[in-house]
Amino acid sequence: MSFKSVAIDGPAGAGKSTLAQRLAEALGFLYVDTGAIYRTVALAVLRAGADPGDEAQVIPLLEGLDVRMGYGPDGGQRMYLTGEDVSETIREHRMSGAASKVSALPAVRAFLLDFQRLQAREHNVVMDGRDIGTVVLPGADVKIFLTAAPEARARRRLLELERRGQAADFDAVLRDIRERDRQDETRPIAPLKQAEDAVRVDTTDLNLEQSLAGLLALVKEKIAL
Numbered sequence: 112m113s114f115k116s117v118a119i120d121g122p123a124g125a126g127k128s129t130l131a132q133r134l135a136e137a138l139g140f141l142y143v144d145t146g147a148i149y150r151t152v153a154l155a156v157l158r159a160g161a162d163p164g165d166e167a168q169v170i171p172l173l174e175g176l177d178v179r180m181g182y183g184p185d186g187g188q189r190m191y192l193t194g195e196d197v198s199e200t201i202r203e204h205r206m207s208g209a210a211s212k213v214s215a216l217p218a219v220r221a222f223l224l225d226f227q228r229l230q231a232r233e234h235n236v237v238m239d240g241r242d243i244g245t246v247v248l249p250g251a252d253v254k255i256f257l258t259a260a261p262e263a264r265a266r267r268r269l270l271e272l273e274r275r276g277q278a279a280d281f282d283a284v285l286r287d288i289r290e291r292d293r294q295d296e297t298r299p300i301a302p303l304k305q306a307e308d309a310v311r312v313d314t315t316d317l318n319l320e321q322s323l324a325g326l327l328a329l330v331k332e333k334i335a336l
């Protein structure tokens with residue numbers, strides 16, 4: 112039997128993870144947050160005292176890396192590093208920059224490619240990231256490029272950080288978002304860009320429910336459920 116896949120790409124803070132997770136629930140598909148996988152690799156690199164931007168330091172660490180994915184009782188994706196549940200730690204603010212840096216390394220992307228593809232070979236998936244529609248699952252049944260204005264994304268990120276009890280200010284978060292966009296869009300390998308056959312959805316003026324309804328309608332147009 113062949114499995115169905117929905118690829119959702121876009122910049123940080125466009126509402127990707129929340130929407131992809133809700134969409135997966137609505138469809139009964141497995142949700143795969145690939146950013147969390149890059150974040151887990153970044154955490155391993157930082158813990159080893161290596162520089163996440165230096166491929167020569169990172170490559171030797173990949174071989175012994177024990178990264179696993181699982182699902183909690185609420186259906187949320189959990190990440191495990193050498194058996195330890197690091198799902199909360201990888202959300203710390205400092206992890207965003209480190210994940211962006213490791214994700215620019217060709218060796219890391221190659222290392223994670225099969226890991227990501229395997230999920231789609233074994234399950235119906237909603238997979239979110241930066242290069243899912245372009246590189247990881249070029250044959251995805253539905254491709255969505257989810258975006259929003261940087262200011263709207265910064266406001267959402269700020270709220271998310273506040274909910275986690277982490278102080279941050281708007282200008283700093285906006286600066287980080289712009290910097291990460293620049294890093295993710297200009298890297299030579301698998302840069303963030305819309306796949307030609309992806310549908311662009313701009314959530315700047317949409318709330319969560321409106322965005323979700325739009326995505327569900329798009330999926331139902333393309334996949335007979």
Ligand code: DC
Nearest residue numbers: 145146147149210211214240241242
């Ligand atoms: O979506 P996120 O903020 O959790 O992603 C963390 C970093 O990983 C982000 O800078 C982009 C990178 N990433 C990537 O390069 N490719 C993916 N498929 C997912 C994330």
